Amino acid sequence: MAVIGFIGLGHMGGPMSANLVGAGHTVQGYDLIPAALEAAARRGVTTVGSVAEAVTGAEAVITMLPSGKHVLECYDEVLAAAEPGALLIDSSTVDVADAREAHERAEKAGFGSIDAPVSGGTAGAEAGTLTFMVGGSEEDFRRAEPLLEPMARKVVHCGGPGNGQVTKMCNNLILGASMVAVSEAFVLGERLGLSHQALYDVASISTGQCWALTTNCPVPDLVETSRANHDYEPGFAASLMLKDLRLASSAAEQSGTDIQIGRLATELYRRFTEEGGGDLDFGAIIKSIREHSGA
């Protein structure tokens, strides 16, 4: 069993670190917020008072932080104090350029390094059923795999440094755009006298079928697993979808890629968030489409 440093014990990092403890690892956890530390301690994490203490004696260090800026700042401290040859695993969702910079810095300082963002949300973090999308060398991937396993349903090696973030961003571009399309279809149907059930019965077994329709349907009472049935309590918050769509839009700009639907989806989630919907599940975008349709 390993000693693992875990930095960032929030909505995701809290339950993820608890699952590592459950698998028998010793987890040295650190967060800036005392309440996050206390909650982690109740779940068996050995809480400490600094990044340096979290990484001391650890063969792997996992970061689960809000953004690339937080990760790079934190890496200054991690690189200065981690054990020689330790494996650095960043599971935060960050800009591809930031992920590649983190890799470079880690490699220069003699550490193994992977970017390993996740999908599956807080429910997946609790249940230990996240999907990890890993970027980095084959050797570092092989080292990381058994450590990620207690938190994962699936761990996929997506290629070299940064490719985990590229995969995550591309997946969420599909998800954000498809949720908007499904929501627009329901609102258009409503306005033309079509029942939600009729549209669902056909689209769910036809070419309109997709996760946004059949697992997290934006209309309540059609699909058991949908957050719409719980007043759109997330699930995956609209503000986080906006974050991921912005990462995709900015990567598209930097790489000269023409992602028009992605940009429109970003704009719609920006508007919804500004109108106060950021804390709702991302399926609640249907409310905004309805409102702007004058319904």
Ligand code: NAD
């Ligand atoms: P969160 O805000 O709940 O947790 C982040 C934690 O990091 C906070 O507790 C904060 O205090 C801590 N932190 C910030 N800077 C720190 C520092 N320098 N040292 C120690 N701790 C520090 O966020 P979250 O929902 O847990 O998300 C974490 C990451 O996972 C984000 O990048 C997010 O995009 C990604 N993600 C979230 C979800 C989700 O459903 N919440 C799903 C997939 C991916």
